[in-house]
């Protein structure tokens with residue numbers, strides 16, 4: 214497959230597990246070189262959908278395409294070079310340094326697992342550390358890092374993979390507000406086709422070019438944040454009583470939380 218950053222497409226993807234339908238005929242497009250946010254309540258299927266993109270689970274029906282290629286047909290090594298996944302809990306028990314973890318990202322580019330790192334590999338690691346803003350952490354051990362530093366280390370590993378597509382599951386989990394903004398800036402500046410499961414609606418509105426809303430395994434809305442994020446949708450999908458206003462500086466939607474719909478109904482009763 215060609216090595217630009219292709220769009221990702223889900224076509225009628227369904228998947229069941231434990232006797233329940235988890236993904237129910239999901240179709241959408243994550244445009245090439247754009248930041249797509251997957252939003253929806255807990256358990257709506259965001260991680261499962263990302264897992265079908267990353268080939269960690271195989272849909273029972275439907276298919277996922279990278280550009281024109283169904284992901285199921287892409288050679289394993291080619292796929293490992295093309296798609297990087299940042300999982301929600303990418304913990305490692307191993308006693309590795311930041312540099313060693315980031316080096317894991319270049320493995321799919323080597324001739325074989327046992328081959329030593331080449332100069333190009335070393336350059337890729339150095340570049341990835343710089344791009345993730347953690348050059349100074351290079352020789353630190355994983356166990357000594359803060360949550361934000363760990364997240365950036367995993368991002369650097371993904372960058373070192375030189376992927377065309379970046380899949381992120383809750384990338385700002387455990388990050389303070391400015392660390393979250395910093396990480397999302399790093400991702401956006403990379404200019405790759407990116408799909409990120411996100412819980413923070415204001416961050417999603419700020420950073421995403423495209424939003425896909427999941428509810429009980431189905432896509433219930435898709436489009437630009439200003440089209441998708443409405444008070445009605447937030448009430449329907451999240452049971453939220455919220456105001457949605459244009460951000461005074463950016464014009465992007467801004468969600469002001471008032472409470473839950475049930476609390477609002479109770480106070481009116």
Ligand SMILES: Nc1ncnc2c1ncn2[C@@H]1O[C@H](COP(=O)(O)OP(=O)(O)OP(=O)(O)O)[C@@H](O)[C@H]1O
Pocket residue numbers: 230231235253254255256257258259260261262410
């Ligand atoms: N392997 C599995 N076996 C059985 N049920 C599963 C499996 N994987 C996921 N589920 C269920 O599928 C539903 C969707 O889970 P998923 O993790 O995809 O949702 P999510 O939107 O990412 O949730 P969260 O926001 O809480 O991370 C949940 O009810 C979950 O319990």
